[in-house]
Amino acid sequence: MSVIYFMLAASAIVAVVFFVAFIVAVKSGLYDDSYTPSVRMLFEDELVKEKSDKSILTKKD
Amino acid sequence: MEQKKCFHCGLSTKDSEVIFDDKSFCCNGCKTVYEIFSKNDLTCYYDMQQAPGSTPKEIEGKYNFLENDKIIEKLLEFNDGKTQIVTLYIPHIHCSSCIWVLENLNKIHPAISASIVNFGKKNVRVTYNSELLSIKDLVLLLNSIGYEPFISLDDYSTRKNHIDRSLIYKLGFAGFAFGNVMFLSFPEYFEVNEYWLEQYKPVFRWLMFTYSIPVVFYSAQEYFISAYKGLRSKMLNIDVPIALGIIVLFLRSTAEIIFDLGAGFFDSLTGLVFFLLLGRFFQQKTYSFLSFERDYKSYFPIGITKILSDGREESIQVYDIEKGDRLLIRNEELIPVDSILIKGNAHIDYSFVTGESKPVSKSSGDKLFAGGKQLDGTIEVDVLKSVEQSYLTQLWSNDVFKTDKAESFTTITNSISKYFTVVILIIATLATTYWLFEDSSKALNVFTAVLIIACPCALALSAPFTFGNILRIFGTKKFYLKNANIIEQLAKINTVIFDKTGTITANKNTTVNYEGIELSVDEELILKSTLRGSNHPLSRALYDLLNKNDIISLDNYNEFLGEGIEGTYKDTQIKIGSAPFVGYTSEINALNTAVHVSTNNTYKGKFTFYNAYRKGLSKLFNKLKKQYDLVILSGDNEGEKENLTKLLPPKTKLLFNQKPEDKLEYIKYHQSEGANVLMIGDGLNDAGALAQSNVGIAISENVNVFSPACDAILDASKFSQLYDFVNISKTSLKIIKWSFVLSFIYNIIGLWFAISGQLSPVFAAILMPLSSISVVVFTTLSTNMISRKLK
Numbered sequence: 011m012s013v014i015y016f017m018l019a020a021s022a023i024v025a026v027v028f029f030v031a032f033i034v035a036v037k038s039g040l041y042d043d044s045y046t047p048s049v050r051m052l053f054e055d056e057l058v059k060e061k062s063d064k065s066i067l068t069k070k071d
Numbered sequence: 072m073e074q075k076k077c078f079h080c081g082l083s084t085k086d087s088e089v090i091f092d093d094k095s096f097c098c099n100g101c102k103t104v105y106e107i108f109s110k111n112d113l114t115c116y117y118d119m120q121q122a123p124g125s126t127p128k129e130i131e132g133k134y135n136f137l138e139n140d141k142i143i144e145k146l147l148e149f150n151d152g153k154t155q156i157v158t159l160y161i162p163h164i165h166c167s168s169c170i171w172v173l174e175n176l177n178k179i180h181p182a183i184s185a186s187i188v189n190f191g192k193k194n195v196r197v198t199y200n201s202e203l204l205s206i207k208d209l210v211l212l213l214n215s216i217g218y219e220p221f222i223s224l225d226d227y228s229t230r231k232n233h234i235d236r237s238l239i240y241k242l243g244f245a246g247f248a249f250g251n252v253m254f255l256s257f258p259e260y261f262e263v264n265e266y267w268l269e270q271y272k273p274v275f276r277w278l279m280f281t282y283s284i285p286v287v288f289y290s291a292q293e294y295f296i297s298a299y300k301g302l303r304s305k306m307l308n309i310d311v312p313i314a315l316g317i318i319v320l321f322l323r324s325t326a327e328i329i330f331d332l333g334a335g336f337f338d339s340l341t342g343l344v345f346f347l348l349l350g351r352f353f354q355q356k357t358y359s360f361l362s363f364e365r366d367y368k369s370y371f372p373i374g375i376t377k378i379l380s381d382g383r384e385e386s387i388q389v390y391d392i393e394k395g396d397r398l399l400i401r402n403e404e405l406i407p408v409d410s411i412l413i414k415g416n417a418h419i420d421y422s423f424v425t426g427e428s429k430p431v432s433k434s435s436g437d438k439l440f441a442g443g444k445q446l447d448g449t450i451e452v453d454v455l456k457s458v459e460q461s462y463l464t465q466l467w468s469n470d471v472f473k474t475d476k477a478e479s480f481t482t483i484t485n486s487i488s489k490y491f492t493v494v495i496l497i498i499a500t501l502a503t504t505y506w507l508f509e510d511s512s513k514a515l516n517v518f519t520a521v522l523i524i525a526c527p528c529a530l531a532l533s534a535p536f537t538f539g540n541i542l543r544i545f546g547t548k549k550f551y552l553k554n555a556n557i558i559e560q561l562a563k564i565n566t567v568i569f570d571k572t573g574t575i576t577a578n579k580n581t582t583v584n585y586e587g588i589e590l591s592v593d594e595e596l597i598l599k600s601t602l603r604g605s606n607h608p609l610s611r612a613l614y615d616l617l618n619k620n621d622i623i624s625l626d627n628y629n630e631f632l633g634e635g636i637e638g639t640y641k642d643t644q645i646k647i648g649s650a651p652f653v654g655y656t657s658e659i660n661a662l663n664t665a666v667h668v669s670t671n672n673t674y675k676g677k678f679t680f681y682n683a684y685r686k687g688l689s690k691l692f693n694k695l696k697k698q699y700d701l702v703i704l705s706g707d708n709e710g711e712k713e714n715l716t717k718l719l720p721p722k723t724k725l726l727f728n729q730k731p732e733d734k735l736e737y738i739k740y741h742q743s744e745g746a747n748v749l750m751i752g753d754g755l756n757d758a759g760a761l762a763q764s765n766v767g768i769a770i771s772e773n774v775n776v777f778s779p780a781c782d783a784i785l786d787a788s789k790f791s792q793l794y795d796f797v798n799i800s801k802t803s804l805k806i807i808k809w810s811f812v813l814s815f816i817y818n819i820i821g822l823w824f825a826i827s828g829q830l831s832p833v834f835a836a837i838l839m840p841l842s843s844i845s846v847v848v849f850t851t852l853s854t855n856m857i858s859r860k861l862k
Binding site for chain 2: 043
């Protein structure tokens with residue numbers, strides 16, 4: 011049953027890996043804005059159309 | 072008369088309609104934006120929100136400074152010569168269409184590779200190819216679609232402040248530790264006497280200990296700090312029992328595993344800290360949501376008059392004010408932004424800002440600060456800074472949105488927490504002394520158990536969650552409260568006082584009749600100019616009806632509160648107001664609301680106003696009268712007495728000819744007799760009365776005359792729901808009391824086990840989170856339920 015030592019160690023390592031990932035995510039600003047993603051999620055994906063004409067602004071040049 | 076609205080920005084198109092693609096626009100600017108969108112397949116913009124756009128501004132040369140390399144350096148977040156990233160603050164972001172179009176910028180210009188919006192902060196982070204697009208072009212592009220960024224170089228130098236994420240880190244760690252400790256304590260829950268379990272018990276226990284140390288010393292820091300501060304100022308706030316509980320839990324559990332007495336309570340410890348922090352996180356989100364809602368949704372439904380370059384006047388929302396705008400500030404109106412005086416005599420009352428009620432005189436070219444109230448006539452100002460809603464909010468209530476928000480909600484909670492700590496300590500001591508005699512080995516066990524199980528977290532969570540939710544719900548129904556204390560106050564009132572003009576009457580629907588000698592063109596000119604300077608509802612109603620062209624600058628203007636206004640131009644003097652004021656003594660029984668006019672002391676005639684009362688007034692009064700004393704204090708004469716007596720329930724007191732001081736005195740007198748007064752006014756000459764009453768509500772119909780003396784703003788369209796709002800406030804207090812009862816039940820059950828020495832870790836670990844969660848669920852569900860009847 012001494013494999014329990016190994017298993018505990020393994021689980022601790024896995025846990026720490028995820029914890030580190032959490033810290034990295036928070037640092038990179040994942041939780042700074044919790045509102046906009048909720049709105050963004052509801053936008054519809056648009057069908058990709060084959061548009062060959064350029065935007066109106068480049069036309070003005 | 073139906074006003075056509077611009078498809079793009081929603082403003083009316085009356086004078087200058089432009090039609091394109093079967094849609095009407097108010098100007099060529101809006102039409103151009105629409106063109107840009109439709110050519111680039113971005114018409115989805117209009118699907119999500121009605122008229123979400125704004126007119127692009129004329130900005131020739133305004134952004135030339137963006138060609139300067141040094142400045143560009145300061146502004147950019149990232150620059151490697153080819154790709155640049157910049158974050159721009161765009162005040163106009165206010166809806167989902169804005170997010171959508173700003174995140175689809177790459178469709179308008181292919182050099183933009185990505186753009187992400189942060190709605191709460193109203194900024195957009197754009198990544199673009201700097202070889203094809205310069206930052207100046209980007210800004211011009213944004214302006215051309217109506218999303219002009221606001222760039223202030225001062226902001227950027229001090230911008231590197233780090234966002235405070237400590238709560239998320241603490242919460243994250245507490246959750247991480249909580250989960251792991253729960254797993255590790257599982258074997259001990261089942262008390263199975265297997266050999267291998269006995270062998271490895273210490274390992275599990277010490278691991279739990281290791282996880283708990285950072286939780287206690289890092290995640291739970293603020294509770295210790297707050298409890299220490301409270302004790303230092305000799306106050307038993309809610310954090311004292313929490314801190315006590317955490318310390319006892321930790322010490323006892325450590326002692327237990329060292330001396331092999333048991334498994335310890337590490338699971339309850341980490342769970343407790345985790346739920347407390349979760350509550351705090353939720354609280355923070357609610358508040359930031361509230362302040363953000365207040366910020367952008369034109370929280371103060373106030374408009375201000377802007378003078379366009381062609382001399383026309385336009386009413387715009389306060390948050391649309393931009394630097395360089397010319398604004399018209401009338402008598403008694405608040406200056407919403409820092410600006411420079413251009414025209415007019417400025418006498419500014421800065422009492423809301425500095426507390427000094429003596430007005431300050433300013434002359435042309437002087438800087439005027441936001442928050443001052445203009446007295447004595449109209450002035451025109453040029454805007455220096457665009458309005459910071461937060462500044463006006465600060466003016467209104469300085470303490471609400473600071474970091475230590477828990478403080479403002481603790482009236483009920485604080486009073487209970489004082490008793491709570493003391494009672495718990497008493498119970499603990501009593502139980503311990505009992506056991507000292509019975510079976511002394513259990514004494515310490517019991518003492519610590521009592522302190523552990525008496526969970527104050529439910530108490531700490533009830534009030535914030537309830538009030539927070541109510542504030543938010545009320546806000547969505549256009550009843551904006553200053554802070555949560557107002558809810559408690561509203562629940563306690565017994566007298567309701569209404570102002571008449573502007574409060575129970577609706578200015579928009581007044582009809583006016585003129586009787587008397589016809590005014591000459593010059594006289595009418597002076598009449599209009601004089602009216603323009605006054606903010607009294609009658610003056611404004613009259614002014615709106617007259618043709619607004621050719622306003623002249625008066626030589627002299629005076630407003631006499633409660634009597635009338637007077638203006639002089641060249642050699643003509645005009646007086647507008649009550650009969651005695653204009654010198655008309657013949658007619659004694661003028662019993663309608665009438666505004667008399669005299670020029671050069673010769674009586675000319677009168678404008679008679681036929682009051683239109685707000686819809687739902689009788690119903691509201693009939694509902695209110697059952698529980699409250701009702702009073703109407705009017706500055707007007709008794710003309711409406713009959714009408715009011717018919718409309719309103721019999722016991723309503725009607726008092727007329729009340730000057731502002733009279734109203735104030737009336738309220739004071741009744742308060743000394745024990746009345747708790749709710750005053751509803753339009754904020755104009757009721758400012759003193761509103762401040763004096765226990766709760767002062769200002770009814771707003773989009774006029775810039777709210778006074779920070781009020782405790783709440785109610786949108787005029789929701790006036791008939793006043794009874795429901797007050798009722799819900801009362802019920803919310805009941806909800807809090809019930810949730811206290813609920814948490815007491817948990818406490819009693821827990822205490823029963825603690826006192827009898829049977830408290831096991833499993834039990835504690837289940838009971839404590841359960842009580843917190845059930846309190847939160849209960850308060851949230853019940854507040855949502857009782858608010859259902861609000862339309």
